[in-house]
Amino acid sequence: MTEKTDYSLPILMKRAGELLAQRFGHSAFLAGQEQAMRSILSRRNLLVVMPTGSGKSLLYQLPALMQNGLTLVISPLIALMKDQVDELARKGVPATFVNSSLGLDEQRRRLESCAKGEARLLYVAPERFQSAAFLNTIRRVKIARMAVDEAHCISEWGHDFRPDYRRLKGFREQMGSPLVTALTATATPTVQRDIVESLGLAPSEVDVHVHGFDRPNLALKVVRVASSGEKASFLDAFVQARAGSGIIYAGTRKLAEELAESLRRVEPTVAVYHAGMEPDERSRAQEAFLSGRSRVVIATMAFGMGIDKPDVRFVVHVTYPASVEQYYQEIGRAGRDGKPSECVLLHDSADRRLREFFIDLNYPARDVVEGVADALWAIGENPVMMTYREIADLCGEDIKDGHVGAAVRLLDEAGLTRAFAGEPTIGVRLCKLGSEILSLVKGASQRRVVEAMSAVADLESTARFEMELSQIVQASGLGDDQVRRALLALDKEGMIDYDPPFRGRGIEKLAETLPPFERIPIDWARQETRRAEEERKLAQMEDYLRSPGCRRDFILRYFGEETGVECRTCDRCEEGGQAVEGEERSLPYPEIAGPALAAMLHLRFPLGKALLKRLLKGSRDKRILEWRLDRNPCYGALEASRADIDGILNDLMRKGYIDTQSGGEYGSVLVLTQLGQKAAREATVETRKPPEARPQPPKPTKTEPRPPASMEAAVLECLAGLKFPVGVGKVAEVLTGSRAKWITEWQADKLAVYGAVKADRESVKTAVDAMVMAGLLERNDNSSRPVLKVTEAGKKRLSPAPARSPLPPPPAPPPTQPKLEDHFAAALDDLVRELLVAEAEKAKEILPRLAVFHPREILKRLEEAFATASSERVAKRAAWAAGELGGAEMLPFLTLCARSPIGDVRRIAASAIGKVVDRARNEAPALHASLAGARETLKGLAADAMPHVRQYAEKALTSFPARASG
Secondary structure, three states: OHHHHHHHHHHHHHHHHHHHHHHHOOOOOOOOHHHHHHHHHOOOEEEEEOOOOOOOOHHHHHHHOOOOOEEEEEOOOHHHHHHHHHHHHHOOOOEEEOOOOOOHHHHHHHHHHHHOOOOOEEEEOHHHHHOHHHHHHHOOOOEEEEEEOOHHHHOOOOOOOOHHHHHHHHHHHHOOOOEEEEEEOOOOHHHHHHHHHHOOOOHHHEEEEEOOOOOOOEEEEEEEOOOHHHHHHHHHHHHHHOOOEEEEEOOOHHHHHHHHHHHOOOOOOOEEEOOOOOHHHHHHHHHHHHHOOOOEEEEOOOOOOOOOOOOEEEEEEOOOOOOHHHHHHHHOOOOOOOOOEEEEEEEOHHHHHHHHHHHHHHOOOHHHHHHHHHHHHHOOOOOEOOOHHHHHHHHOOOOOHHHHHHHHHHHHHOOOEEEOOOOOEEEEEEOOOHHHHHHHOOOHHHHHHHHHHHOOOOOOOOOEEEEEHHHHHHHHOOOHHHHHHHHHHHHHOOOEEEEEEEOOOOEEEOOOOOOOHHHOOOOHHHHHHHHHHHHHHHHHHHHHHHOOOOHHHHHHHHOOOOOOOOOOOOHHHHHOHHHHOOOOOOOOOHHHHHHHHHHHHOOOOOOOHHHHHHHHHOOOOHHHHHOOHHHOOOOOOOOOOHHHHHHHHHHHHHOOOEEEEEOHHHOEEEEEOHHHHHHHHHOOOOOOOOOOOOOOOOOOOOOOOOOOOOHHHHHHHHHHHOOOOOOHHHHHHHHOOOOOHHHHHOOHHHOOOOOOOOOOHHHHHHHHHHHHHHOOEEEEOOOOOOEEEEOHHHHHHOOOOHHHOOOOOOOOOOOOOOOOOHHHHHHHHHHHHHHHHOOHHHHHHHHHHHOOOOHHHHHHHHHHHHHOOOOHHHHHHHHHHHHHHOOHHHHHHHHHHOOOOOHHHHHHHHHHHHHHHHHHHHOOHHHHHHHHHHHHHHHHHOOOOOHHHHHHHHHHHOOOOHHHOO
16 A cells, blocks of 8 residues: 555556646645645645745645535635635636625525535535534545645644534544544644644654744844833834835734824825724725725734735834744735845833733633622523623622623623624514514515524514524525615614614523532633643743844744744844844943842842832832831932933843733833843942931830720820810831921821821721721811711710829720731731732631631721722732621621622622621621611612622621611
């Protein structure tokens, strides 16, 4: 058998060469094509990894003319199928396509043509295999080979995973397991293995051809910038100085629009292309670029698949892509004619936040998915015909429309929802029965549209229904515009009420009630694995940005080709290759740059740019002092303006001394690169001695200050000791030891409680709010400056203040609970901090460890965290923890949470109140008043404007015992 194959292969290759010249007009195969063709003609399965523009499509088009049977081409590029088939027809290759742009009759006619052997190639999208009619027809056709284009879409580790590709293995088996040619422009060795396995093939059954990643005509460059303004300025100058056409890739639709508006000043013909545009707008933009009417197009990653424009002279990335695969595929659209072309990537270290944002959107946390599910089931209608943005608005500030899409995908996979396809969805209500409408319509288009609607809906009812516009297009055999015009005419004639296409994606809820979230079968381990893979790709992309060696060599090694290339055209080779990161270079403005770098070297943790500038200027900013940054040897070392320091820091970022990274809730922070660390150690800096300890205010001479038993006692003593009524702000200033002028004028610094509280002012304000709610204080809100007054209950609680009594103070009563030792208090502080920022599952694990502490100590820390929360997550988590850990003592705090302007905090507070009340059923009768107050709070939340808040409040109300309801 082997001898026969070896003997016949030269004859087959000769015939392939003849067809290559006769039908395709090429005198010889391109590099890499001939080796792959030998595998195909030897009847081998094949995986081809070759970059865009290297002639992969020839590897299934030419063999289709030499084999008996049909070559089935699976491609996601529906919009380009017609162009590809038309081009093959001009070359005398019988080919056709079937997709949703065709009517059902035309689809059947084309499939019958394939069954008769009249077509050699059939192009379909992977979604087509979900059609039972298609599968029934295709089983009657002899499939010679299955060509899987954009094969990286089958791999979860690829940069453009599509679930429908994963089903190809099963469909291939139904078709008799034909030979496979899988083709992709980008696949690492890991992705290559996954493609082979996902198609149901063994490695021994597949020939893998990786070739053509070395593009000598592409000059790869990375240009460091420090701001979005610098990016816009660079583009203006770059485009003005370059001839020929180019593609500029932006990371978001908004950025693409903004850059286009800016660039039109120097290039009036610039076009914009992104997924948020209408289909006809995108088509016009693409055609303008391909025809040359627009020299430059600014686009998101939605642009470029299947674009065959040979003379693209430059590709610029304004924000870097999510992976090296995506980057190389996009720059592969430059220089397909073999002429020199530039590929420039503008690198602002802050761009990493955009990539991390997209990862967070695609892989939402459990509480985000739970919030989306709660919002969907709180909406009365089914299906939910709302955009993802409208749904996100119901979920709270932390949930974006991208989160909703990812959460719905997980709920779909769990069998809880069914998202409609991303086709425009229309709404129709019949004003007459369908049979009557058919007897009245005049135009043929209107009749065909009504008949098409009858195929997907019951027209003998006047109920309203929704359907995808593409369903009517397919069933009627009309074009999209014809269907829209016919529907508008029917609406105008009073036969239907027509709602134009809905721009969202309808969601059908497959369960009447939402099951407990922990029972929803979501594979969280798989989510974490996929997220980790995305983070790994991001790290590899940043390795490319920072690699000191030849950029072409990095690309070749990444895709598994031979290494050791020195292109002599990339920015690294031009700057001296490996020496670029370590070479000697002078600091910009060393008198400023030296202290800046040295200050960063001596930091215990990284800072943002604004705080670093304050440190260098010697600011007495609250955080500078609290974090002891005034002990840094470079504190106050610079007298330059903050604008000058800012400019030098930006220059240090451009030149590779400083980088940025995520600082969590503190935003972006600055870090030293290896080059920056070296320069910092060598910098000559005139450091200063740590500042002397700040002198403490003199202590009262009459009597030693007595520390208050609690924050509550301190507030009461402060108000009792002041000569004039004050508001909460001035109370906070006294207790925290402020040096404000009024303090000495009113002799407030002589009070025993002056400076006695080690807490920030917000914590004091939170305590005052709680005391007002508890009836110990009253707030006079009628004046322009509300003041506080101690109530009778507060006076009873207040011990005589030592400064106003000639008698020595009575001994403090023993505390009801032993005071926590310092190490226990520190442990509790650490646990609460960890609880407030941890992921949901981790937070649940921390709860049992907190149970050993007294609830009042926990409450004190939760109140402080809630009052000073800088993120919605901390506020929500504090309310949740109060409900999980506390008894009735938590009710005043939860009542405060229930007044939050944030819907999700109110929702969680409602649920938490219900839990606390349920636990308090058997507590002492003295608690009944608190329970009744909590019930009134919940009754208010049950009338909240947000549905999911109402839902949780109503559920919590059922927890109340009968004796608490009156």
